Amino acid sequence: MNQGPHVVVIGAGFAGIQAARELSRQGCLVTLVDRHPYNTFQPLLYQVATGGLNPGDVTYSLRNFSGKHRGVRFTCGAVSGIDPEGRTVSLDDGRTIAYDYLVLGFGVTANFFGLPGVAENALPMYTRAQAIACRDAVFGRLEHYAALPEEERATKDLHIVVVGGGATGVEMAGSLAEMRSTGVPNMYPELDRKRVKVHLVEAGPVLLGPFGHDLQEYTYDEMVKRDVDVRLSTSVARIDASHVYLKGGEEIDSDVVIWGAGVGAYDWVRSLGFELGRGGRIVVDQMLRVKGQDRIFAAGDCSIIEDQFLPQLxxxxxxxxxxxxxxxxxxxxxxxxxxxxxxxxxxxATIGRNAAVAEVAIPGRHKPVAFTGFVAWLLWVGVHLFMLLGGRNRVGAMINLGFRYIAWGSNTWNIVGDLATPKRAKRSAAEAEAEND
Incomplete structure (x- = not known):
């Protein structure tokens, strides 16, 4: 039986899960708190959004996690306050949990940068619910487009705009482009796939900013090869129900807008009373203690270390x-x-079938080794399958991804979802976002 200190871990993302697992191994009593009863493997949410994986493939029961780790208990709830003096955490349903040590690992959410119309008309993809809303929006728009009279379809395009040229945006745009090229002819033979347009808008001068120059160029070339309309050094000014308006006066028609342009802290974090840094993230010292606290630590995207920049990965x-x-x-x-x-x-990051980029650190080498193409894609598949929680999830994801690869070009792009109208899909995403605020 674990006899160590009682540690409350808030948030069951990458940081929280690793902290809980290691604390359990070292004999601590752990209470893991999350507003959802499952962990979400966020790097594969774009596969859910494009029908490559089922939502259950990328989510894992936290009850199951706690049952497999001695001394770990799971509590489903949302944090409403923290009392460092009394060493207690308050939940929004009135419960109070005492702790000896506290770990904050609740992550971040989509950042709309205060741009007009973005929250109302763009679909973020940072949670399970948001990925499903994206899937339903794409599926619904394809069905709506297919139902148009042939003469109207002959003069009208279907536009899907992805905002953000980081890993999320690149992976989403690449997957949508392949769905358009491979899946649409099979699922919708009445449609002209050339009239389904995929746009990728990035404010910076390159795609995949953290990667090396050669990998950035490879990514751009692969996007163009897949007939993605890539707009670099292009910032969004505002979004309405049918257009993405760019700074400088240009506009893009849009039927679905998927937002992957950045993340920011939850609004409620300000109420905790801790010092906040860039992006509203909690400031921690080099020891990962919340500034001014000796028994409260923070990890992952919700934290920022003084004088040390870390990627939000x-x-x-x-x-x-x-x-x-x-x-x-x-x-x-x-x-x-x-x-x-x-x-x-x-x-x-993956771009599409047999196309990915990877930078891998090799002990003894000053610079990471870069891979592109099929080798990088295999590395990407292997690493992501390994990182999934639970054998069932790994097997399920491997079967689904493997079937899509082997049966490429047949029925592997059948997105199954609800026929969401744009307004319904956007409302669903907004509700999902509100649940995480």
Missing amino acids: AQPAMQMGVHIAGQIVSHAKGGQLERFEYWDKGTM
């Missing part, structure tokens, strides 16, 4: 979660805390 969050577990155990025993040092193992 899974690897930093996971390493921070493990490091915090060690810090807590050491502090409880009267030991010294250690400075967090991030080891960049590399990063990767």
Whole structure:
């Protein structure tokens, strides 16, 4: 039986899961708190949005997680307040949880940068519900377009706009482009696939900004090869129900707008009373303690380390979660805390079938090794399957992705969802967003 300190972990993302797992191994009692009863593997949400995977393939029961880790208990609830003096966490249903140590790992949400009409007319893709809303919007618009009279379809295009040229935007645009080229002819033989347009809008001068120049150029070339309309150094000014308006006066017709242009802190984080840094993220010191606190730690995207920039990716969050577990155990025993040092193992993004980019750190080499094409794609598949929680999820995702690869070009792009009208889909995404605020 675990006899260590009682640690409350808020948030079951990459950081929270790793912290809870490591704390359990080191004999602590852990209460894992999340507003959802499942963990979501966010890097594969775009596959849910385009019908490649089922929602259950990328979500994992937190009850199952706690049942497999000794000393871990799961509580489903939303945090309404934290009392550092009394060492308690309050939930919105009135419950109070006492702690010896507290770990904050609740992540971030979509950032609309205050642009007019974006929250109302664009679909973020940061949660399971949002990915399903994206899927239903694309499916609904295709069905609506197919139902138009032939003479009207002959003069009208269907426009899907993806905003953001990071990994989320690139992966989503590439998947949509392949659906348009391979799936539409099979699913909708009455449609001219050339009239289904995919646009990718990025404010910066390159796609995949954190990657090396050669990989950025490869990504751009692959997007163009897939007939994606790529707009670099192009910022969105506002969005309405039928157009994306760009700074400079240009506009793009839009039937569906998918927003992957950035993330920001939840609004309710300000009420916690901690010092906030860029993007509304909680400031932590080099030991990952929340500034001004000795028993509260923060990890992952919800935190920002003083004088140390870390990418908002899974690897930093996971390493921070493990490091915090060690810090807590050491502090409880009267030991010294250690400075967090991030080891960049590399990063990767997929563009489409047999096309991906990867930078992998090799011990002894100063620079990461770059891969493109099929080799990078295999690395991407292997790493993401390995990182999924639960054997069932790994097998299910492997079967679905493998079937799509083997049966490419037949019925592998049949998106199944509700026939959501644009307004309904956008309202569903807005409701999903509100649930996470």
